[in-house]
Amino acid sequence: MRLPVFDIYAEILKNKSGLSITSDKSYLLESRLAPIAKAWDFASVEAMGTDLQFSSNHKLIEEIVDAMTTNETFFFRDTKPFDIFKNVVMPYMAQAREAQRQLKIWSAAASSGQEPYSLAMILKDAGTPWSGWNLDFLATDISASILEQAKLGRYSQFEVQRGLPIQMLMNHFKQDGDRWNLNDDIKNMIRFDAFNLLDNPSKFGVFDVIFCRNVLIYFDAETKTQVFKKLANQLAPDGFLFLGGAETVLGLTDEFKPYPNQRGLYVRADSVHLKNA
Amino acid sequence: MTTCLIVDDSRVVRKVARRILEDLNFACREAEDGVFACKACEEEMPDMILLDWNMPNMSGIEFLEALRKMPGGDTPKVVFCTTENDMNYIQRAIQAGANEYIMKPFDNEIIVSKLTQIGLIDY
Numbered sequence: 001m002r003l004p005v006f007d008i009y010a011e012i013l014k015n016k017s018g019l020s021i022t023s024d025k026s027y028l029l030e031s032r033l034a035p036i037a038k039a040w041d042f043a044s045v046e047a048m049g050t051d052l053q054f055s056s057n058h059k060l061i062e063e064i065v066d067a068m069t070t071n072e073t074f075f076f077r078d079t080k081p082f083d084i085f086k087n088v089v090m091p092y093m094a095q096a097r098e099a100q101r102q103l104k105i106w107s108a109a110a111s112s113g114q115e116p117y118s119l120a121m122i123l124k125d126a127g128t129p130w131s132g133w134n135l136d137f138l139a140t141d142i143s144a145s146i147l148e149q150a151k152l153g154r155y156s157q158f159e160v161q162r163g164l165p166i167q168m169l170m171n172h173f174k175q176d177g178d179r180w181n182l183n184d185d186i187k188n189m190i191r192f193d194a195f196n197l198l199d200n201p202s203k204f205g206v207f208d209v210i211f212c213r214n215v216l217i218y219f220d221a222e223t224k225t226q227v228f229k230k231l232a233n234q235l236a237p238d239g240f241l242f243l244g245g246a247e248t249v250l251g252l253t254d255e256f257k258p259y260p261n262q263r264g265l266y267v268r269a270d271s272v273h274l275k276n277a
Numbered sequence: 278m279t280t281c282l283i284v285d286d287s288r289v290v291r292k293v294a295r296r297i298l299e300d301l302n303f304a305c306r307e308a309e310d311g312v313f314a315c316k317a318c319e320e321e322m323p324d325m326i327l328l329d330w331n332m333p334n335m336s337g338i339e340f341l342e343a344l345r346k347m348p349g350g351d352t353p354k355v356v357f358c359t360t361e362n363d364m365n366y367i368q369r370a371i372q373a374g375a376n377e378y379i380m381k382p383f384d385n386e387i388i389v390s391k392l393t394q395i396g397l398i399d400y
């Protein structure tokens with residue numbers, strides 16, 4: 001692919017989704033976009049790129065962004081963050097929000113739903129501490145098509161075996177041929193909505209817990225810094241932010257600090273959690 | 278080293294499982310049905326048992342029921358690994374004292390994930 005055409009794609013991806021690609025990923029563009037170019041009757045990926053310079057076909061651009069983003073996810077990914085949610089975050093919030101009895105959680109790159117559903121199962125299984133509470137659980141992603149899948153709550157045998165403990169499968173899923181359907185009581189705990197992390201999330205209000213895992217790794221430093229700023233604005237002063245295993249705030253923002261001794265857990269720099277520690 | 282007994286009547290499956298588990302630093306022994314597995318456990322209780330369901334002589338579920346009655350037989354973590362993927366089978370296995378359940382086909386990611394769940398490998 002000629003470099004100018006590569007640059008057109010790189011710019012579209014960065015502007016539309018934050019995704020940052022370098023020219024050594026040229027083959028990836030080719031292979032992932034070839035089916036789209038074909039479906040839209042372009043002679044090649046290169047021809048499609050040249051055309052995009054002069055038009056802004058939203059539907060086509062959405063398909064391109066969708067094809068280039070990684071949706072890989074699984075239930076209880078990395079295990080540890082979910083243990084931390086259960087053993088550190090939930091006990092704190094059960095006390096700190098006792099008066100309002102409201103808890104707001106946001107899964108900000110929810111993909112096909114495994115992350116928010118894992119949290120929903122933990123909350124459900126914890127039972128009584130939350131009875132009578134208003135649990136407001138929002139799950140968003142840039143991709144409308146992956147969110148449709150998430151809403152279905154329908155998973156393959158392979159997907160339900162990656163990370164999901166067997167007891168949870170027994171308690172919260174119904175078998176349907178070779179698929180496993182999540183029970184409605186878990187599905188109904190979550191509100192799915194399309195949202196681009198580059199946009200302004202203030203309409204969602206302030207959250208007690210934000211999961212933003214394994215999405216910032218695809219952004220360049222400047223974009224990460226911008227997103228951290230937005231997330232900080234949407235997080236309660238004593239709230240918690242979870243990042244992915246390969247993600248950090250170090251050198252990118254002063255808004256957040258690592259929570260001592262809990263990998264992947266971050267709090268606001270002015271948080272009470274740091275004063276107590 | 279964590280010890281493991283692989284119980285499956287298929288040599289190929291035992292070999293695949295063994296390779297994955299040895300990569301995870303488990304010391305493996307093999308048994309080709311429930312009867313051999315009982316003998317292996319009488320000799321030495323493993324920390325973990327990877328267990329097929331359908332086998333000649335003594336099935337996985339019969340073995341599990343026998344194991345849990347043996348002296349020291351409550352200690353090994355038992356992970357079923359079988360083509361039986363019906364919820365009824367899963368429930369029966371868990372009731373009989375299985376700790377986890379893998380539906381074949383499996384790969385090393387699934388094994389790692391399940392062993393993490395039951396605390397046999399650290400995350």
Ligand SMILES: C[S@@+](CC[C@H](N)C(=O)[O-])C[C@H]1O[C@@H](n2cnc3c(N)ncnc32)[C@H](O)[C@@H]1O
Nearest residue numbers: 017071072073109111142143196197213214215
């Ligand atoms: C690798 S998945 C991570 C899923 C889950 N959080 C996890 O850790 O397993 C990344 C997700 O981020 C989404 N994504 C990419 N860019 C985004 C953006 N600018 N705004 C919102 N979501 C985005 C993708 O559509 C994809 O579903």
